[in-house]
Amino acid sequence: MLWLKAFHIFFVIAWFAGLFYLPRLFVYHASTTDEPGLARFCVMERRLFALMTVGATLALAFGIGILIVAPAFASAGWMHAKLALVLALIAYHLWCYRLLKAFRENRNAHSERWYRAFNEVPTLLLLAIVLLVVLKPF
Numbered sequence: 428m429l430w431l432k433a434f435h436i437f438f439v440i441a442w443f444a445g446l447f448y449l450p451r452l453f454v455y456h457a458s459t460t461d462e463p464g465l466a467r468f469c470v471m472e473r474r475l476f477a478l479m480t481v482g483a484t485l486a487l488a489f490g491i492g493i494l495i496v497a498p499a500f501a502s503a504g505w506m507h508a509k510l511a512l513v514l515a516l517i518a519y520h521l522w523c524y525r526l527l528k529a530f531r532e533n534r535n536a537h538s539e540r541w542y543r544a545f546n547e548v549p550t551l552l553l554l555a556i557v558l559l560v561v562l563k564p565f
Contacts, residue, residue, distance in 0.1 A: 428496050435489035438482050443553060445479020446516070449523050450546035456530055457539040472527045483520055487513075504565035512556050519548055 449472060456468040490513075493500065500506050529535050537545075558564075 428493070431489050431492045431496060435486060435493060438486035438489060441482030442479055442486050442516075442520075443482075443549060445475055445482060446520065446523070446549040447546070449475050449479065449527070450542055450549075453526060453530070453537075454539050454542040454546065457535060457537065457542055469531050472530065476524060476527055479520070483517070503563065505559045505563045508565075509556055509559045512552050512559070516549065516552055519552070 452468060452472050452475065456465070456472070459465055459468060526535075526537075
């Protein structure tokens with residue numbers, strides 16, 4: 428059980444590293460106008476997205492493993508709330524892919540300022556998840 432938790436936490440950290448950095452790349456990409464710079468951001472974003480997807484997949488796999496080994500967690504109210512927030516993270520992750528694709532196809536519709544606000548979403552989700560897991564309020 429502890430091995431599952433350790434690997435779950437490790438891959439959650441890897442996933443969040445990407446969730447924090449990819450939107451920051453979008454901020455810089457949105458303000459770039461030179462062709463070499465635009466191409467460079469597309470490559471960086473694609474590679475980072477691939478790595479963060481590996482982190483997300485393994486974090487989810489180890490999280491499911493924890494629920495299989497300790498099914499009592501699945502009935503806890505705090506776990507239901509955590510899983511709802513994890514679904515929101517998955518939706519955010521997929522939204523990042525859509526934005527990455529829009530940049531790649533030269534269809535970005537958002538400003539640098541919009542991406543700065545978008546960049547704060549995973550921070551809020553992480554805070555809520557950590558509070559639920561540590562405090563187990565219900």
